[in-house]
Amino acid sequence: MRALIIGVGQCGTKIADLFSLVDFEALAVNTSKGDLEYLKHIPHERRILIGEGLTRGKGVNANPILGREAMKRDLPLVMRKIGSIIGYEDIDIFFLTFGFGGGTGAGGTPILAEALKEEYPDSLVVAIGALPLKEEGIRPTINAAITIDKLSKIADSIIAIDNNKLKEGDDDISKAYEKINYTIVERIASLLALVDVPGEQTLDSSDLKFVLKAFGSFATVGYAKADAGKVKSLSRLIMKSFESEGLYLEANIESALYGLVAVHGPPEVLKASDIFEALDYLTGKIRGKQIFRGFYPDPREREVEVVTLLSGIYDSRSIEDIIITAKNYAQSFMKAREEAETKKKKLLSGLPDFDDVYPPGETGVSELYDGSFPDVDGITKKLRRQEDD
Numbered sequence: 001m002r003a004l005i006i007g008v009g010q011c012g013t014k015i016a017d018l019f020s021l022v023d024f025e026a027l028a029v030n031t032s033k034g035d036l037e038y039l040k041h042i043p044h045e046r047r048i049l050i051g052e053g054l055t056r057g058k059g060v061n062a063n064p065i066l067g068r069e070a071m072k073r074d075l076p077l078v079m080r081k082i083g084s085i086i087g088y089e090d091i092d093i094f095f096l097t098f099g100f101g102g103g104t105g106a107g108g109t110p111i112l113a114e115a116l117k118e119e120y121p122d123s124l125v126v127a128i129g130a131l132p133l134k135e136e137g138i139r140p141t142i143n144a145a146i147t148i149d150k151l152s153k154i155a156d157s158i159i160a161i162d163n164n165k166l167k168e169g170d171d172d173i174s175k176a177y178e179k180i181n182y183t184i185v186e187r188i189a190s191l192l193a194l195v196d197v198p199g200e201q202t203l204d205s206s207d208l209k210f211v212l213k214a215f216g217s218f219a220t221v222g223y224a225k226a227d228a229g230k231v232k233s234l235s236r237l238i239m240k241s242f243e244s245e246g247l248y249l250e251a252n253i254e255s256a257l258y259g260l261v262a263v264h265g266p267p268e269v270l271k272a273s274d275i276f277e278a279l280d281y282l283t284g285k286i287r288g289k290q291i292f293r294g295f296y297p298d299p300r301e302r303e304v305e306v307v308t309l310l311s312g313i314y315d316s317r318s319i320e321d322i323i324i325t326a327k328n329y330a331q332s333f334m335k336a337r338e339e340a341e342t343k344k345k346k347l348l349s350g351l352p353d354f355d356d357v358y359p360p361g362e363t364g365v366s367e368l369y370d371g372s373f374p375d376v377d378g379i380t381k382k383l384r385r386q387e388d389d
């Protein structure tokens with residue numbers, strides 16, 4: 001299983017940087033030079049500044065039109081770099097990480113996703129994006145809604161992380177971002193690490209690709225972890241991973257088409273009866289009724305870790321809130337603009353032009369001006385003559 005993580009914009013490159021820390025191949029693409037320099041783990045030759053001619057390396061200030069333009073202008077540069085990283089061995093999944101509410105990530109990610117789909121038709125393109133906080137205001141919400149629409153037509157799946165779930169903690173915002181970035185990477189990296197591990201009941205890359213190839217619908221990754229000695233019921237722990245508190249998206253999991261559950265821990269805790277009880281429950285609950293599973297008994301392990309992936313989700317409160325807010329705003333904004341235009345037209349209609357109120361001769365201007373470029377000398381002479389008269 002080979003994945004390439006490509007971070008776009010500040011949020012996206014910070015997440016990609018953490019993937020690089022845990023040894024995934026990662027690339028950072030941004031319009032802000034400062035943000036690229038701030039990264040710690042992605043090697044310098046894998047950091048690409050785009051749109052320098054447009055923004056002079058200063059970011060796009062939440063303007064997705066500039067973000068889109070920056071990515072379009074430097075797409076050949078980005079695609080060349082991706083090609084050189086890939087070499088001769090195929091990529092199974094490109095994961096594009098970004099913030100839905102900014103400018104570089106929101107504007108640039110759909111452009112890059114489209115180019116990757118065209119150039120690498122056998123690879124999956126999966127978007128991993130952070131949804132804006134409600135308090136950030138209307139602009140990030142609109143950026144998110146439009147980007148969701150665009151990506152839903154290009155990407156195979158969209159793993160959306162709802163930043164609003166952060167508010168449940170007491171941390172300041174940068175700590176809270178750090179925490180959620182860490183969580184995203186821990187979940188997805190743990191899942192990817194369990195794919196293609198040899199064994200009887202394990203997951204391979206074709207299982208993961210099957211689950212994520214879901215026509216641009218939403219996916220979410222749940223997680224639960226506990227000390228092996230403290231696990232009273234493994235089936236309860238598995239269920240916890242895909243319940244609301246285990247997921248970073250408000251979603252109706254019953255609308256999911258596919259699921260995937262990976263359980264890793266000491267063999268004495270991974271009891272088949274417990275695991276099948278939870279899987280039966282989950283299979284019955286989701287609409288698509290297809291759950292892939294992997295069991296990873298590991299005698300060295302002292303903890304039990306469960307990662308669940310649910311995909312094909314089209315029923316999500318977090319997403320609906322964003323789309324409806326953006327649509328309502330757009331409608332009322334367009335209505336207000338139309339009204340302002342109508343009012344302006346009505347107010348100003350019937351006004352004469354200058355020529356109607358200042359007939360020629362009254363001011364003397366028409367006698368002085370002969371239609372040619374002003375002849376300053378001539379004007380001065382004419383004025384003098386008039387004065388003399």
Ligand SMILES: Nc1nc2c(ncn2[C@@H]2O[C@H](COP(=O)(O)OP(=O)(O)OP(=O)(O)O)[C@@H](O)[C@H]2O)c(=O)[nH]1
Pocket residue numbers: 008009010011012014031032059060061062063098099100101102103104105106130131132133136140163177178180181
């Ligand atoms: N989860 C998470 N969300 C973040 C983080 N940083 C920013 N965000 C969210 O992402 C959105 C802003 O995206 P950024 O990545 O900062 O913006 P950008 O794509 O770099 O675009 P510009 O700054 O406009 O050039 C906001 O809605 C934030 O809530 C982060 O580290 N983690």
